[in-house]
Amino acid sequence: MPHVVVIGAGQAGAALAARLRALKFQGEITVIGDEPAPPYQRPPLSKAYLLGEMEEERLWLRSADFWAENRITLKLGTPVTAIDPVARTVTVGEEVLAYDELALTTGSVPRRLPAEMGGALGGVHTVRTLADIDAIRAGFVPGRRLVVIGGGYIGLEAAAVARKLGLEVTVIEMAPRILQRVAAPETALYFRKLHAGHGAAIIEGEGVDRILGEGRVAGVRLKDGRVLPADFVIAGVGIVPATALAEAAGIALENGIRTDARGRTSAANVWAAGDCASFPLDGVQIRLESVGNAIDQAELVAANIMGADKDYVPKPWFWSDQYDCKLQIAGLNAGYDRVVARPGEGEAVSIWYYAGDRLLAVDAMNDPRAFMVGKRLIEAGRTADPRLVADAATDLKALLR
CATH class of the missing domain: 3.50.50.60 (FAD/NAD(P)-binding domain)
Incomplete structure (x- = not known):
């Protein structure tokens, strides 16, 4: 058999x-x-x-x-x-x-911080497995101080949960801005404002020199010499x-x-x-x-x-939940040369990525309709006129006709 x-x-x-x-x-x-x-x-x-x-x-x-x-x-x-x-x-x-x-x-x-940087100290965590989260949960107590190293989606999601539970949170991003590798500046700005509005501090364009402590985390020293007190650290560095x-x-x-x-x-x-x-x-x-x-x-x-002999045709989509925002992403934005921002209802907004006139991807923040329309267009190999997308009066579903 x-x-x-x-x-x-x-x-x-x-x-x-x-x-x-x-x-x-x-x-x-x-x-x-x-x-x-x-x-x-x-x-x-x-x-x-x-x-x-x-x-x-x-x-x-x-x-x-x-x-x-x-x-x-x-x-x-x-x-x-x-x-x-x-x-x-x-x-x-x-x-x-x-x-x-x-x-x-x-x-x-997960990438781990080197031991010579203090990555082996107690209280330094990654976010990947059930055991990782079980170890972190015990420390998520109101008033405790968390430093998140890495301003990608993993780090930002952990920061959002920590703030909701009443922790003091600082996110450190070595790149000039958060989400630099995966999203446009417009999307990064949305999430920077979202976190600031919930009391999380974000430091961009600054690296970590080392994690301080004797056996267990006590603080994080930045490259510029600043020391951030910390009860524990989450490494969200990819x-x-x-x-x-x-x-x-x-x-x-x-x-x-x-x-x-x-x-x-x-x-x-x-x-x-x-x-x-x-x-x-x-x-x-x-x-x-x-x-x-x-x-x-x-x-x-x-x-x-089983013998099907079929090629894989990906239909990329992703999501992230932070505070009361659901981000839904359709497509791959690699190679984009411009973006179009479209306001939705209330605080909703979507960012549409183009290479020339070709639609590559959509970031939809609390805008499931924009996500759905963008996803269907991308999967069908179709585009959408950027001028129509940017016009809030345009019925998005009309773009599918």
């Missing part, structure tokens, strides 16, 4: 295994995860779960019964230590499992694809685990999907770090394992 082994029990791994069964795969399926928890959703970790508004069981992607009823074996809490693509085996603890097809859905890992296993097995890397358009890696019978995998788009190997991509790419790989 054929055996599919999935390394990585996150969103992509769970989606791949479930889709195999939905496609009537009759062989064995084993999903291996290095965390003890069953597959769970990560986005609520830094939002509802950190706020105490969601119990752990509600994070689970599937019930315990689902895995049993679908004959999907979960091996949790024990990481894979080796892959042998020639023998077609993986080593898990003391056990060696043979596979017919192997899927790598190993996800990504993530990197988890490629160590693939690299040790001789599987080709390029901006992650390199795959072709169908999810195949350089090793026979080995596939990859999700945050760890790069795939070709317009002649470049790209990775998309999002729930939507993890699910769509993993489900396509499942279909291709």
Whole structure:
């Protein structure tokens, strides 16, 4: 009986295994995860779960019964230590499992601050896993002082939760502005004002010299010599694809685990999907770090394992929740040369990215209609006249006709 082994029990791994069964795969399926928890959703970790508004069981992607009823074996809490693509085996603890097809859905890992900067001190946290958030939650007490290093979406979401819980919060961003790598200045300005309005301090264009403390965080010293008192620190300085296993097995890397358009890696019978995998788009190997991509790419790989032979056509979308703002992003803004801001109802606004006259992406802040229209246009390969978009009197739905 054929055996599919999935390394990585996150969103992509769970989606791949479930889709195999939905496609009537009759062989064995084993999903291996290095965390003890069953597959769970990560986005609520830094939002509802950190706020105490969601119990752990509600994070689970599937019930315990689902895995049993679908004959999907979960091996949790024990990481894979080796892959042998020639023998077609993986080593898990003391056990060696043979596979017919192997899927790598190993996800990504957070960048950590160097120990010489104080990154190993107690009270320095990253925001990635259930264990990370459980460690942070105990310290989220009103009046305590949090310094967030990194002004990307992960850092800003953590800052928003901390302010809602009554902590004193300062965000440090080394780049000239927050969200510099991922958003236009107009979107960054919106969120800078949002955080300022909720009492969070944001320092831009300034790096961290080191984290101070004896055994535990006491403060953060900036490059300009200022010292910020801190009870704990969150490092939101980005993530990197988890490629160590693939690299040790001789599987080709390029901006992650390199795959072709169908999810195949350089090793026979080995596939990859999700945050760890790069795939070709317009002649470049790209990775998309999002729930939507993890699910769509993993489900396509499942279909291709079953012989579908289909190329992956991404439909990028992302979201972020901060205070009472829901940001929804459609498309990819890489290569934009101008933006158009469109006011919505109340405090809503959307930022539309163009390369020439071609619509690339939309950032919609509390404007689900702009997100929906922009997403449909982008997925259909259509554009929207920037002058019409900028005119608040334009009916957005008319742009779809």
